[in-house]
Amino acid sequence: MRLGVLDIGSNTVHMLAADVRPGGRPLATTSDRTVLRLMRYLTDDGAISEEGVRALEAAVVRAREVAEAERVDELLATATSAVRDARNGADVIARIEAALGQPLQVLDGETEAQLTFLAVRRWFGWSAGQLLLLDIGGGSLEVAAGGDELPDAAASVPLGAGRMTVQFLPHDPPGEDDVERLREHATSTLTEVLPEFAALPRPDHVVGSSKAIRSLARLAGYPVPGWSGIQRMVLPRASLGSWIPRLARLPASARQELPGITADRTFQIVAAAVSLHTAMTVLDVDELEVSPWALREGVLLRYIEQLNWSAPRG
Secondary structure (H helix, E strand, O other), rough: OEEEEEOOOOOEEEEEEEEOOOOOOOOOEEEEEEEEOHHHHHHOOOOOOHHHHHHHHHHHHHHHHHHHHHOOOOEEEEEEEHOOOOOOOOHHHHHHHHHHHHHHOOOOOOEEEEEHHHHHHHHOHHOOOOOEEEEOOOOEEEEEOOOOOOOOEOOOOOOOOHHHHHHHHHOOOHHHHHHHHHHHHHHHHHHHHHHHHHHHOOOOEEEOOHHHHHHHHHOOOOOEEHHHHOOOEEEHHHHHHHHHHHHOOHHHHOOOOOOOOOOOOOOOOOHHHHHHHHHHHHOOEEEEEEEEOOOOHHHHHHHHOOOOOOOOOO
């Protein structure tokens, strides 16, 4: 069976197709992305502008056509913080559904954190013990922790890279004062959710699972041997912290020349680094490991669990 996950995020519209079978892991066949950076289309009152909605509709139509060309049996369409938090979110959702020709599932922040945690747990396995997850998108930052597939604590805070760039780092390159204001804001925001995580056992592994985190790991981290020869990336907090002033001094056009920083992330990478470094500091994390699985895989895994794989009786 071939499933597709359409992830309408704050930065991209991403369609992932994967072949699935009972007892097996999803095997990706196609990954198609349209970069939107929806935060740049937000109006002063928090709505997505008409230009932004039209760009979103076009990206959704493209993703639907790719899914059809790939003969996807079922397309699981989801949206996260950019759509759910927009003032005109209900209208945007209706237009996306019209473009798709099917319903759209808008994930709340806690569900987003839980599904991403499920993907990370499956990737690392039960032997990884207690996990602490950090995931940074364009609109929000998710934190989840626990020893099972369902986290004991999960939170979503509005510290995404795109949102923080628009609100705190409007200049290119940003000034030191703006970076510091963002750091103070992130610290204050994260401190509000800290107690529920501080009460849990110390994690055996801290994991980061977003594209922004993977980019920062390639820039400031290091590889280590993993299971079955799979290379793992580790990102130390100290190394990330030392890179932030250097990133902030460079204009966006120059950042994409750095290792791991792609053109679609260059404008937001400073805010992503500050939000992540602050989260690691507040949660007392010295380093994190990078997971290749995240929200899209979590959506796939949850759907697979609900399928009836029994052979039809004659």
